[in-house]
Amino acid sequence: MSITEPEATTAVNGSLPQQRRTYSIGELARMFEVTPRTIRFYEQEGLLAPERRGQTRIYHEKDRVRLKLTLRGKRLGFSLAEIREVIEMYDAMPDGNARQLKRLLEILADKRTNMERQLEDIRLMQRELDDVEMRARDVLERLDQE
Template sequence: MEGLLSATSTSDAIRPTQRTWSIGELARHFDVTTRTIRFYEQEGLLHPQRRGQTRIYHDKDRVRLKLTLRGKRLGFSLAEIREVVDLYDAADGGGEKQLTRLLDILAEKREGLERQLRDLTAMQRELDDVETRAREALARLTTHG
């Protein structure tokens, strides 16, 4: 799933390492606040290791944060992100169930966007109609006044 929801650039790919990150390092890397990261942790999307009060983030957490942020940009709800990321974890990198669910969510998002586009197009036609009638009425007033 990472490849599906993340940038396609290989330089942006997450490679398995034993590196760990602090909350501040992740926040800077992904250009988010530490509060955002703590929120995603409270929502069950991230599971850092704890040493006292210090959070220690591993590769899996970094990938989950990256997928969460990408999902948010695509308009996924936190529940949808959690569901797909949890399936990703359960399938150890993805699987048929996870990909099928991802495709279902994408189809729902696309349908919603198409509906919004139709609504906006109809609203734009209505605005154009009202504008045309207002200009015609104004023209009649100025030529007869």
């Protein structure tokens, strides 16, 4: 199983034929509010590798998940290069050698540290926002009273 495969649909295989298996580039773009250009760029950078029917790109669930993870990573300030590194290592995992795996664990620990700092940053930033908001409301009230 790959990191980018559909989330374990519990065995209730109902009447849906197989879920809406594929997407066009435009569909994906609208889903995630990015442009097709962005998606092609991510492919060029090695983050996606959609199937082709002739010239046309066909995206499967796997690709959609990858894109989702990529965009999440971006929101957290990772560069595309960093994201690709993790994806590549993950995909190479089954037959990866010990050195590679340990390198992957290092990278993960690194990201984890990053996450921790971000959590702290967010907490601090939220306090600042609280503070600024309080003062602003204060001033507003005084303006209203005059």
